Amino acid sequence: MSLDLIEIILITLAVCSASTFLGSVLGIPAGILLGMRRGDTWKLGRMLCMTMVGLPPVLAGLVVYMMLRNGGLFSGMQILFTPAAIVFAQVLIIFPIVTAGVFPSVSQKRIDITETLNGLNIHGMRRFIILLRENRPALVTSILLGFGRAISEVGAVMIVGGNILHKTRVMTTAIVLETGKGNFGQAFSLGVMLLIISFTVNFFARRMANDHV
Amino acid sequence: MKNRSKKHMKNHLSIVLIAAIMAMTALASGCKAQPKAQTVLLGTTTSVQDSGLLEYLRPFILADTGITMDIVAQGSGQVLKNAQNGDFDLVLTHSPADEKTLTDSGKGIERKEFMYNFFVIVGPANDPAVIQNTTDAPSALKKIVDSGKKFISRGDESGTNKKELKLFGTAGVDTKKLSAQVYVNAGKGMGDVLNMASETGAYTLTDKATFLSMKSSLNLSILFESDSTLKNTYSIILVNPASFQNVNKDGARLLYDWFLSAKGLDLISKYGDKEYGEKLFYLMD
Secondary structure (H helix, E strand, O other): OOHHHHHHHHHHHHHHHHHHHHHHHHHHHHHHHHHHOOOHHHHHHHHHHHHHHOOOHHHHHHHHHHHHOOOOOOHHHOOOOOHHHHHHHHHHHHHHHHHHHHHHHHHHHHHHHHHHHHHOOOOHHHHHHHHHHHOHHHHHHHHHHHHHHHHHOOHHHHHHHOOOOOOOOOHHHHHHHHHHOOOHHHHHHHHHHHHHHHHHHHHHHHHHOOOOO | OHHHHHHHHHHHHHHHHHHHHHHHHHHHHHHHHOOOOOEEEEEEEHHHHHHOHHHHHHHHHHHHHOOEEEEEEEOHHHHHHHHHOOOOOEEEEOOHHHHHHHHHOOOEEEEEEEEEEEEEEEEOOOOOOOOOOOOOHHHHHHHHHHOOOOEEEOOOOOHHHHHHHHHHHHOOOOHHHOOOOOEEEOOOOHHHHHHHHHHHOOEEEEEHHHHHHHHHHOOOEEEEOOOHHHEEEEEEEEEOOOOOOOOOHHHHHHHHHHHOOHHHHHHHHHOOHHHHOOOOOEEOO
16 A cells, blocks of 8 residues: 555545544534424424435535635635645534434434433433433434545535645545546545445444444 | 443443544644645646646655645636635646636736647547548547537636637537537546547547546547647746735745746656656747
8 A cells, every 4th residue: 555545544534533523513412402302493403404414515515615715704714725624514514414313313212311301300411411322322323424424525525625635635536536547446446445444434333332233 | 230330331431432533633634734834735737737747846846945735636717716716826727818817817927838738639549530631620620520420528618628619619610509419518627538538439639748647548549639729838827915815925936936947847848758758748938
């Protein structure tokens, strides 16, 4: 394996871990909120969330691009064509996916859990932690789903990252580049490596979460 | 009960582990983005990147100036629009008309034509449209579409795309009126279009550098070249630091001067001999 290739893999893992982490930090509380609350506003929130799950990643990429470029809403951050821009776009893509993975499970257990928690007079942070624990399988699945989307994303990453060698070239954009250059063998081996990484991450995450699925 | 607490401990451990890994990797990616002073964001065309020229120059540039180039490769049209918005520090493109728009607006300064090569028309080796003996490039293109053979256009407002449209214009062909069977608007980069042409037995217009760098994996031959209308001129333009305060003014200037220095030009003019058996870029007189 060449040094460039190792670097591309490391950049991919770094960027995707960061966006999965941020996407989960935002998405899990949002999912618990959407799952626990009733009423029309929250129903609308759930519908919006499901709509965002279908958000075409390239559109997310375009929106982030327009926000980060000169004169855009966040142009002051100066992060266009950097790994941070990729994380920005990926968080936008996977945040609703994590949320949508969490709230159905929370909804389902809502009545039982609420009764118990109220009965034991548990509120605030402790209540939140117990909700996390009770919905653990759904959380793990959602986080992995988010990671899977992040690592397989290409359109948005190409637009906001620019596919810069040593900086924003990740595995998917490298595959596009090598395919464009006619190096199909190299493109394909990158794809296989991507699958192996995905499998490994899933395997260990499941093991660590004691999930025997 | 004992079993349960053990399970919990394992959970906590796993959460701590995941958090640690994420924090470390996030930190690593953050560090990579840090050194901004010595980094110049260079917008260039896919053809320059695919030719390998910039990667060949990279170590010399780093040694002489301490600059790391962050290269974003897009079609010339897109690069110049982004430069118009101040999103790059320096651009290297081959689309004269669009380049003039940039400099006329004052957002780009000191445009310098500094190297050139040639476009070539490539197609299946048996040349079904018989263009090999045509007198000039416009008639060769006209012959391809008139004989109903397939031509694949970049269709992405790149320098190559603009050149092709100009040549069709000279030949009196309105590409918008051609059937989609004959004139295929691919909307893709040069490499992808060459692959498409190779797979479907079609013709296309390409810069010679990209073609030579991919030749071994393509079922295509050069069927028409060496016409003065096919000259492909590359320019280097500074994005005006007076218009955009975020531009890396000093770095861009340093890199611009290096490209036009005797050493830079000499290295450029020698590129290709070893890799492809012939020179890929020539210097302007």
